Amino acid sequence: MKVTIKDIARETGLSTATVSKYLNHIKIQENNRKLIEDAIQRLGYQPNRSAQMLRSKKTRTIGVLISDLGNYFWGPVIGTVSHYFTSRQYTVITCSYNFDKEREKAVIQDIISQNFEGLVMLPFDNQDYYYHLLQDAGIPVVLLDQLPVTRQKYPVDCVLSDNYNGCALLAEHLFQNGHTDICILNHSVHSYTVATRVQAVLDIYRQHGLNLLQKPYDCEPIIFSETQDVIFQNRQKLLKILESPAPPTAVFFTNYLAAMGGLSAINSAKLNIPGDISLVCFDYDPLFRAMHTSMTCVAQDLTALGNKACEILLRRISGDYSDFPCTEIINVQFHSGKSVRNLHAGEKALLNKTNKPAP
Incomplete structure (x- = not known):
């Protein structure tokens, strides 16, 4: 028989509302979080993502946008973002536009139409300002490897190496x-x-x-x-x-x-x-x-770059903009x-x- 949140609630002694908050990545007390995670592991609970999306009207989809998908150097960053969010029951889709500005704009508009919940983006260069289209649509975005010249007009979170x-x-x-x-x-x-x-x-x-x-x-x-x-x-x-x-x-x-x-x-x-x-x-x-x-x-610590971008993006998705916009600098070796x-x-x-x- 399929395990439900009612089973998790019964196992932990918590309310279904508390379990539901955890499953929707809403902050709960630390001891309750641990109880729920332990119960999920013991009972083998698998969330019904389709039902979650219908109830919340969220797609639970994260995008990674890169200018050249054939550029192997950024593979560790893409892998880190994918692992971070898929382990939290998101789908991660990587998109590319092959250094074509018009193609980039079209891809971003497609991302908006599909209601992605967030995006990690490697801009074309520091003149690239199309990220603001995502922000205008209410989609959080974190930039990697560049500080855009338009960040005063369009504030944005950025993560860079030192x-x-x-x-x-x-x-x-x-x-x-x-x-x-x-x-x-x-x-x-x-x-x-x-x-x-x-x-x-x-x-x-x-x-x-x-x-x-x-x-x-x-x-x-x-x-x-x-x-x-x-x-x-x-x-x-x-x-x-x-x-x-x-x-x-x-x-x-x-x-x-x-x-x-x-x-x-x-x-x-x-x-x-x-x-x-x-x-x-x-x-x-x-x-x-x-x-x-x-x-x-x-x-560069590409794994640390990816993880920091994910941490910031998840906070924005959950509605935490207390430190927006932030620029994080990652140590190099x-x-x-x-x-x-x-x-x-x-x-x-x-x-x-x-x-x-x-x-």
């Missing part, structure tokens, strides 16, 4: 190893995250009395489009820099797409890492494991690999040789 401090650590590592001629690869147009990362590098070097903008490596910015096209743009850009009369001693990849293109260029140029060129990257990509020389990089050559070591060896007394 882009500035992560890149500051990488820049300081390069400087302390003697690298003053560096190339920052991937000056992306309209990307808050990339702009923040670049600014961190410039600030660290300015603190040491160097202006990297005076270097000849500040080329045309990357324009985000299809993922493979961005990788190709980075490859061609770095090949041109490496073929210059005075190439840099190190390359700073501002994200994994820059790294994918840059590593392809370095491989084509048959350069040794770190003997011929040193590298650092903001992002840890699984493909780095295939490198003969481990990459010095900063890793520095990984000291072997892709940076210590230029001071060579100078020290030469100095010791020069000062060595004659036999």
Whole structure:
């Protein structure tokens, strides 16, 4: 016989109203919550989601909106959101619009028409303001990886990695190893995250009395489009820099797409890492494991990003806007690999040789 909420109420000694509140994600006393969860596990209760939706007029559907569904990098975030909400009896649907602004607007309008209860969104760039269409329709939305320029006009919750401090650590590592001629690869147009990362590098070097903008490596910015096209743009850009009369001693990849293109260029140029060129990257990509020389990089905690977005979104769905709008910054982790050559070591060896007394 199918277990009902009346059975849960009888098992716990609580009212059916209290059990119903729990099942509809309304806050109840902590001891009652534990009693209900224990009873659900013992009795094997499975909620009738169709009946719940009919009574509440809610679809219990959460969306994840991403510009490029083929971009594997964000897989852990999508997986985290899916696990978080499906474990709470929601359906999670992932949507994409392939960098097409008009397609994005159409997808959002479709989400509104299907009455999604909430959305986690990876915006196209910091100019992307279509999220306000969801808000206008009463659908909560949390943005990942960007701070939109329209957030003052259209306040929105955002979750980002600590882009500035992560890149500051990488820049300081390069400087302390003697690298003053560096190339920052991937000056992306309209990307808050990339702009923040670049600014961190410039600030660290300015603190040491160097202006990297005076270097000849500040080329045309990357324009985000299809993922493979961005990788190709980075490859061609770095090949041109490496073929210059005075190439840099190190390359700073501002994200994994820059790294994918840059590593392809370095491989084509048959350069040794770190003997011929040193590298650092903001992002840890699984493909780095295939490198003969481990990459010095900063890793984002993609699971923490996803979980924080879900926590905020669930609060908004339940009607809690006490801290709206909030911007959460997730810590990153520095990984000291072997892709940076210590230029001071060579100078020290030469100095010791020069000062060595004659036999």
